Amino acid sequence: MNCRVCHGSNVVPVLDLGDQPHCNTLIPPSRDGEPEPVYPLRLCFCRDCSTAQIDHTVPKEIMFSDYPYVSGTTRTLRAHFEDSANRLVKTLGLAPGSLVVDIGSNDGTWLKYFKAAGMRPLGVEPAGNLVELARRDGIDTLHRFFNAETARGILRDAGAPALVTAAGVFFHLEELHSATEGVALMCEAGAVFCVQAIYLGEMIAKNHFDNIYHEHLTYWSLTSISRLFDRHGLETFEASLVPIHGGTMELLVAKKGARPIGPSVAAMRADEARRGFASIETYEAFARRVSVIRDQLLNILRRFRDEGKTVHALGAPAKGSTLLNSFGITTDLVSLATERNPLKFGKLMPGSHIPIADEDATPPPDAYLVLPWNFLDEFLVKKRAYILGGGAFIVPLPEPHVIDKSNYAQYARG
Numbered sequence: 001m002n003c004r005v006c007h008g009s010n011v012v013p014v015l016d017l018g019d020q021p022h023c024n025t026l027i028p029p030s031r032d033g034e035p036e037p038v039y040p041l042r043l044c045f046c047r048d049c050s051t052a053q054i055d056h057t058v059p060k061e062i063m064f065s066d067y068p069y070v071s072g073t074t075r076t077l078r079a080h081f082e083d084s085a086n087r088l089v090k091t092l093g094l095a096p097g098s099l100v101v102d103i104g105s106n107d108g109t110w111l112k113y114f115k116a117a118g119m120r121p122l123g124v125e126p127a128g129n130l131v132e133l134a135r136r137d138g139i140d141t142l143h144r145f146f147n148a149e150t151a152r153g154i155l156r157d158a159g160a161p162a163l164v165t166a167a168g169v170f171f172h173l174e175e176l177h178s179a180t181e182g183v184a185l186m187c188e189a190g191a192v193f194c195v196q197a198i199y200l201g202e203m204i205a206k207n208h209f210d211n212i213y214h215e216h217l218t219y220w221s222l223t224s225i226s227r228l229f230d231r232h233g234l235e236t237f238e239a240s241l242v243p244i245h246g247g248t249m250e251l252l253v254a255k256k257g258a259r260p261i262g263p264s265v266a267a268m269r270a271d272e273a274r275r276g277f278a279s280i281e282t283y284e285a286f287a288r289r290v291s292v293i294r295d296q297l298l299n300i301l302r303r304f305r306d307e308g309k310t311v312h313a314l315g316a317p318a319k320g321s322t323l324l325n326s327f328g329i330t331t332d333l334v335s336l337a338t339e340r341n342p343l344k345f346g347k348l349m350p351g352s353h354i355p356i357a358d359e360d361a362t363p364p365p366d367a368y369l370v371l372p373w374n375f376l377d378e379f380l381v382k383k384r385a386y387i388l389g390g391g392a393f394i395v396p397l398p399e400p401h402v403i404d405k406s407n408y409a410q411y412a413r414g
Contacts, residue, residue, distance in 0.1 A: 004176055005228045006049040015043040015287040023213040023321035026347035043212050049227045050278040052219035060174045076378045080244040085113035098162035103146045104169030108134030147175045151182030160189035167196040171218045184232040193253040202247025206398040209290045210319040221277045222268045237261045239268040246374045294327045297400040301333040309366035313337035316349050316356045320371030325351040334369055338362050367392040380412045
């Protein structure tokens with residue numbers, strides 16, 4: 001393959017997770033016996049520009065035209081978006097009525113908080129079901145993929161935005177260079193771009209291999225994404241980490257020369273150099289740790305099964321599909337997945353075919369396998385009585401471990 005950023009051919013595989021179905025293509029029970037399309041899932045590394053990426057692209061129309069992930073489902077994510085919106089309005093000194101454009105705006109959760117702060121929100125979202133949810137809540141949303149053409153249309157019809165945002169989206173982009181060109185066009189008109197993306201540094205350090213799935217085409221460090229921005233006349237002027245999703249990089253980006261570059265940028269670059277993000281050996285060591293985690297987690301699940309205990313998955317997220325299918329976990333070890341998102345009720349998880357049920361209508365099992373581990377703190381508070389009453393959490397990452405009443409206080413934060 002050619003690198004998605006620099007277009008070079010010096011791209012080598014470092015972690016092969018096998019052929020897997022698209023993580024968010026949930027299966028209606030009526031189609032349980034039908035074959036599922038599967039696609040290679042391999043993490044690769046570009047030796048020329050140090051971008052981590054997968055080497056197979058599932059067409060965006062398959063992945064995003066109808067989408068079961070809803071941003072507003074968890075309290076933790078809602079609180080994160082509220083904090084981010086208020087902080088950005090204050091930091092950037094946005095005037096009331098300023099246009100804020102959110103790329104991949106989902107159900108409009110982030111934009112709702114910008115609207116509450118007095119901004120004029122505009123979402124861009126390709127999934128029709130989510131566009132409907134956002135519009136129902138009063139968030140003006142364009143039903144399309146974001147690219148340079150979309151950006152030109154926004155500038156023509158809505159005017160120049162003061163802020164362009166993208167949370168958990170900028171690693172999804174099949175039209176990567178066209179989308180970045182679109183961002184550059186709006187920055188040329190005076191916008192600041194705030195991008196939040198799962199940080200490659202935390203992903204490597206905490207063994208979060210389950211963040212590798214077909215929707216995530218690229219895995220960003222400041223070093224690698226800066227090479228993309230440089231090609232389009234953009235530069236980062238502030239860089240920080242925020243705790244959501246196990247560690248997320250937040251960058252403030254503008255047209256080259258438009259903003260003074262803060263010391264946070266050099267500090268993050270230096271830290272990445274020290275941690276070896278430009279070295280393939282870093283990624284090869286990561287791949288070896290995944291094999292160890294597989295063996296440890298399977299041993300825990302088999303022990304629960306052999307003791308006659310029931311295990312349900314707590315949540316059915318995209319990352320959970322990667323973990324289950326990479327490790328060959330099916331209903332033999334995890335009989336059910338419970339969810340809060342009604343778009344998933346009654347369906348089967350892809351590959352593993354684990355049924356998804358309404359969490360509130362399902363009796364608790366002996367243990368939950370916590371697939372959305374990024375919301376563990378929230379779950380520990382919510383399920384306190386369950387754990388202290390004899391239940392357990394099986395947490396797969398950064399290393400498999402069990403939380404029960406004997407060690408609950410060690411992990412609980414509220």
